[in-house]
Amino acid sequence: MAETGMKDEALSDVVASDASTTAEVEAVLDAPVERGEPILQVRNLVKHFPLTQGVLFKKQVGAVKAVDGVSFDLYQGETLGIVGESGCGKSTVAKLLMTLETATSGEVFYKGQDITKLSGRALKAVRRNIQMVFQDPYTSLNPRMTVGDIIGEPFDIHPEVAPKGDRRRRVQELLDVVGLNPEYINRYPHQFSGGQRQRIGIARGLALNPEIIICDEPVSALDVSVQAQVINLMEKLQDEFNLSYVFIAHDLSIVRHISDRVGVMYLGKLAEIGTDAEIYDHPTHPYTQALLSAVPVPDPEAREGRERIILTGDVPSPANPPSGCRFRTRCWKAQDKCAEEVPVLAVPEVFAGRSTLAAHESACHFAEEKDVVHAA
Amino acid sequence: MPELNDTATARATATVSPAGTGDVTPEKPKKETSNSLWSNAWRDLRRRPVFIVSAVIILLLLAISAFPGWFTDADPKPGDLTHFLQKPNFSHIGDADWFGYDAQGRSIYARVIYGARASIIVGVVTTAIVTVLGMLIGMIAGYFGGWVDAVLSRLTDIFSGVPILLGSLVILQAFTGRTAWTVSAAIGVLGWTQITRVMRGAVITVKQADYVQAARALGAGSGRILMKHVLPNSLAPVIVVATISLGMYISLEATLSYLGIGIQNGISWGGDISDGSEQIRNALHVLLFPAGFLSVTVLAFIMLGDAVRDALDPKLR
Ligand SMILES: Nc1ncnc2c1ncn2[C@@H]1O[C@H](COP(=O)(O)OP(=O)(O)OP(=O)(O)O)[C@@H](O)[C@H]1O
Ligand code: SF4
Numbered sequence A: 001m002a003e004t005g006m007k008d009e010a011l012s013d014v015v016a017s018d019a020s021t022t023a024e025v026e027a028v029l030d031a032p033v034e035r036g037e038p039i040l041q042v043r044n045l046v047k048h049f050p051l052t053q054g055v056l057f058k059k060q061v062g063a064v065k066a067v068d069g070v071s072f073d074l075y076q077g078e079t080l081g082i083v084g085e086s087g088c089g090k091s092t093v094a095k096l097l098m099t100l101e102t103a104t105s106g107e108v109f110y111k112g113q114d115i116t117k118l119s120g121r122a123l124k125a126v127r128r129n130i131q132m133v134f135q136d137p138y139t140s141l142n143p144r145m146t147v148g149d150i151i152g153e154p155f156d157i158h159p160e161v162a163p164k165g166d167r168r169r170r171v172q173e174l175l176d177v178v179g180l181n182p183e184y185i186n187r188y189p190h191q192f193s194g195g196q197r198q199r200i201g202i203a204r205g206l207a208l209n210p211e212i213i214i215c216d217e218p219v220s221a222l223d224v225s226v227q228a229q230v231i232n233l234m235e236k237l238q239d240e241f242n243l244s245y246v247f248i249a250h251d252l253s254i255v256r257h258i259s260d261r262v263g264v265m266y267l268g269k270l271a272e273i274g275t276d277a278e279i280y281d282h283p284t285h286p287y288t289q290a291l292l293s294a295v296p297v298p299d300p301e302a303r304e305g306r307e308r309i310i311l312t313g314d315v316p317s318p319a320n321p322p323s324g325c326r327f328r329t330r331c332w333k334a335q336d337k338c339a340e341e342v343p344v345l346a347v348p349e350v351f352a353g354r355s356t357l358a359a360h361e362s363a364c365h366f367a368e369e370k371d372v373v374h375a376a
Numbered sequence B: 001m002p003e004l005n006d007t008a009t010a011r012a013t014a015t016v017s018p019a020g021t022g023d024v025t026p027e028k029p030k031k032e033t034s035n036s037l038w039s040n041a042w043r044d045l046r047r048r049p050v051f052i053v054s055a056v057i058i059l060l061l062l063a064i065s066a067f068p069g070w071f072t073d074a075d076p077k078p079g080d081l082t083h084f085l086q087k088p089n090f091s092h093i094g095d096a097d098w099f100g101y102d103a104q105g106r107s108i109y110a111r112v113i114y115g116a117r118a119s120i121i122v123g124v125v126t127t128a129i130v131t132v133l134g135m136l137i138g139m140i141a142g143y144f145g146g147w148v149d150a151v152l153s154r155l156t157d158i159f160s161g162v163p164i165l166l167g168s169l170v171i172l173q174a175f176t177g178r179t180a181w182t183v184s185a186a187i188g189v190l191g192w193t194q195i196t197r198v199m200r201g202a203v204i205t206v207k208q209a210d211y212v213q214a215a216r217a218l219g220a221g222s223g224r225i226l227m228k229h230v231l232p233n234s235l236a237p238v239i240v241v242a243t244i245s246l247g248m249y250i251s252l253e254a255t256l257s258y259l260g261i262g263i264q265n266g267i268s269w270g271g272d273i274s275d276g277s278e279q280i281r282n283a284l285h286v287l288l289f290p291a292g293f294l295s296v297t298v299l300a301f302i303m304l305g306d307a308v309r310d311a312l313d314p315k316l317r
């Protein structure tokens, strides 16, 4: 990302026209993005996994609606937290952003270029700029490769990034950057602890100097004491390398520390999205309020008079989600309208135009503030 | 595999830069220069007694198969009935009567030496055919999935429905000048299904692993993913099955010979085992020597497979 300057015009040029050739795509991808400008724009992203029957002649009998119309922006230099219960489609969103899965419909614009339909060289070029850190550090590293080969693999795939003679040094630098001893280069993954392995995964993600890193629950497999270390490392790296993060977690308390904005997912859709303060202190969606009421609060005074919302019932199956609002089967405010109309993710009318932190996007017909946490 | 060579040279140049002192890696020797899976495995193998023993036995067997004349002056073919079922004479090491004589008065030692070639060829060649076919088909079916998998899996089902003994009997009936090679081809054409299934299962497991997703996310192509990630991680069960079935193929050749449809005009342990089993009551040694050689061969290959499998697993090093 050193060669900037001259590409400025290229960006506006090509984004305006419909960039289709590989060369044009590559020009777009090299262009710099100002801090605070959207670098990734997700629009109506949908992923349905077909449910089939039959052995030889497969017949589609339905679909798991893992992701069903998700839209958000990721701004350059920020951390966007994505939170939701197990099975709500977080990993599927991550894989769609990485184009590891093919979207059923919808677009992911990276610097204005839709990457969901790219293939071949253009896709490979995108992969240099968008990388991923996986949830499970025990399965995300090939057990039969040395750490040097794992972190060096990005250079084998993109030889233009580092000349051959330089690679060992680059790998050792990366080990140093993530806080591991550069002399560990010939060790195998099983000789490391979970936290150390996750650092190796982060080093691999950093190798190509990406602009965006998608982190799919990067610390949830780690001990609590190690979680903080890894999160601190990721924050340090974000400043150092000017990274934008999509940070996925199943628990609001983990993302609070690291994210600038937070999106709450429920059954394949975003329920609410806003800045840290908007989501944690002024949630308007009942689901967010319920999640927050379950977050432990250290201050005993704040705990007093704090209402705990206990959600009843199970999460419905994504193969057969409820009509209207997907949360209605567990929502204590649900009314007839909720079963008939799908609430859109937008600033609710009650708050529209008002300068309150409650005026942020929330997919609820009856959005209202409810003071669940007095801690702030 | 150009990729493997590429990385090997990359490492060779990379090691010029100052390496660590290695004080933190007690499990590993300090002066490691190359660190690919295969070179590490080889370094590890050379230190394993099981590997050394099995490798020596296998090399000896290969030498016997290639140059039987080096090991005996006796002729395995003509019988001399004055030696009818003569007992072994263990003090005459390497002589014609060392292992005694069979019912036709032929030197058992000479027959065991001259029979090695056919048996080893059938065992090794059949295993090679079966392993190559099975790994290839299993890998393609498992990795690409979809209709490719559906077609290949049904094909596997069809072939595995044919009993190998009966099937190879029918196939071999069509050949007149049957050699060890014809027998291997007949068994191999029918026998690939087991390794295909093992390989397909292993590949399906491995391809869902996060490290394969990570490689794809880095932009790795199918070739690289298959060679660097899928193959090394699905090899272990295939090695086990392949080395165990090697012995089975040698015995299968014996059965075919016994049924009169094996190697023609040739000497093989299989043929001699079936001859010897007729004498089991009055002269056990006629059966014992070819059977013993067969067992040691099978054991050597299983030990070799075990050692290779362990060496390919960094956790066991
Ligand atoms: N390849 C697939 N085929 C069919 N269904 C799938 C596939 N991958 C995911 N799903 C389904 O899609 C839904 C969302 O899965 P996903 O892994 O995205 O959830 P998640 O939010 O990441 O959950 P977790 O917190 O457990 O990781 C689940 O119901 C899951 O069963
Ligand atoms: S739309 Fe209705 S069911 Fe859905 S969250 Fe709002 S009140 Fe509850």
Ligand SMILES: [Mg+2]
Binding pocket: A090, A091, A092, A216
């Ligand atoms: Mg997940």
